[in-house]
Amino acid sequence: MRRKEQHTWKQLFPFSWRDFLLASLIFLCAVVFCALLRLSNSGDGFASPIFVLAVLLISRLTTGYLYGLVAALLGVVCVNYVFTYPYLALNFTLSGYPLSFLAFLGVSIITSTLTSQAKQQQELRVENEKEKMRANLLRSVSHDIRTPLTSIVGATSTILETPTLSPAEQRDLLEDVRDDAQWLIQVVENLLSITRIGSDPACIHKEAEPAEEILGVAVQKFRKRYPAVSVEVCAPETLLFVPMDAILIGQVLSNLLENAVLHGKTTTKIDLSVQCDGGDALFSVRDNGQGIAPDLLPTLFDGTLKHGETSSCDGKRNMGLGLSVCLAIVRAHGGTMEAQNLADGAEFTFRLPLSTGGEA
Secondary structure, three states, X not given: OHHHHHHHHHHHOOOOHHHHHHHHHHHHHHHHHHHHHHHOOOOOOOHHHHHHHHHHHHHHHOOOOHHHHHHHHHHHHHHHHOOOOOOOOOOOOOOOHHHHHHHHHHHHHHHHHHHHHHHHHHHHHHHHHHHHHHHHHHHHHHHHHXXXXXXXXXXXXHHHHOOOOOHHHHHHHHHXXXXXXXXXXXXXXXXXXXXXXXXXXXXXXXXXXXXXXXXXXXHHHHHHHOOOOEEEEEOOOOOOEEEEOHHHHHHHHHHHHHHHHHOOOOOOEEXXXXXXXXXXXXEEEEEOOOOOOHHHHHHXXXXXXXXXXXXXXXXXXXXXXXXXHHXXXXXXXXXXXXXXXXXXXXXXXXXXXXXXXXXX
16 A cells, blocks of 8 residues: 555656757746846736746646645745745735745645646546557457468368368468468557557657658569559659658558458459658558448548458458558658548549658
């Protein structure tokens, strides 16, 4: 019980040199600004709102309650001692002083508390979203892994237990085994990707990579599996360098290319492009397949799509898993992702900031 209380105390009042220096800098700026206003003979009364603003900023930009509460107490003392007549003296006896300064202290403490609580609620929401993503991932994987494994066991058992199979029949079964094994590899790659970004998106190491090379690698990998599908790549004439984790963005492109075939069903051509659009790199994967059912668009990226919800699912290829992974990766890069139906197919687009300031 004592350890739990100590843990809660540390969560509410943590200490870090980074927060200490930041809070000190904000408070010092408030003091200097008030001093400048006093030198300009602006009169009394200006200091209180400035220090309330300082308390608000300190509470918002630091962790826990410690720095906001300390700033509130120091602000009351500083306003009374330095910026209220009689200067350089504490005096709560003048008419109106006790009430006004108690009100300022109350406002400062309440502001600090509410701001800290809002930050904690935001952190809880982020954590809940992560837990929801993990639950959706596990639910999808449970089916995505079980079905191909069952197929692999069935095919290999048939080959081993039926010596009368012709070479052509054996080849067909082995091709099914290979396809299912490749699908399992894709699922494992998705799991590894989501594991890398699940705990802390800030741990992603981004480097400026030429987008054309990332597209080329993804297309080369795709053509080995689907040689019958035509892929056209469009990129700017000059190299477009995009801050990214090349492996993770390559995984996004691989998922989108594969989805275009598996769920477009009649897809024979894919257009893959990247271009500079304002301060972002805009990636696009467009196919000429059957498109996406309109009722699935609102939940397309949240990983909740179930097998058989759409006619383009074959019972073991779940679009929800791959797309939820794609969205998680793109968001971890500070980007956005969208999907829409076209007159003759569907298009998936995602944006990545061209500056490193777009990190999540």
